[in-house]
Amino acid sequence: MSFEYYYITLMSLVIFVVALLIGLIMNNRYYRVIKESLTQAREAESKGPLAISGEVEVLMCPRCGYSKTISYRLGDYVGKVVDDKCPNDDERLIVHAIYSSRPAEQSS
Ligand SMILES: [Zn+2]
Structure with a gap:
């Protein structure tokens, strides 16, 4: 009984750490994507006046x-x-x- 409890706790801890790592990696990737889209938006903004004029x-x-x-x-x-x-x-x-x-x- 106590072993099962220990096992479940350990497994949930491992899953939690893995989920955290995946979250961090995805976050990093999303951050890059967001940053890229922001710079693209800024470029489009700077090109904007050309198209309007x-x-x-x-x-x-x-x-x-x-x-x-x-x-x-x-x-x-x-x-x-x-x-x-x-x-x-x-x-x-x-x-x-x-x-x-x-x-x-x-x-x-
Ligand atoms: Zn020149």
Whole structure:
């Protein structure tokens, strides 16, 4: 009788520890998933204004070909040398293209 009681207590303890470990592992995994989804949401937020404003422009470095897309700024035109600098060689970027980006295009 006392042995059975001891056995049941030991088994429940083992199950409890295993459950705790699984919980910790799952928690860690969920934490990572939540963190990833949060960073993705933040990225989507930072991209948001581009999609809303519609007009975007592509800045390109004439030296190394680095390019980045920013939202259209009033007065910018294709070929204009802007104050933005290339992160690779500090060359001033030129406006390579201006186009309108509709939110519908982002569904792809
Ligand atoms: Zn460059």
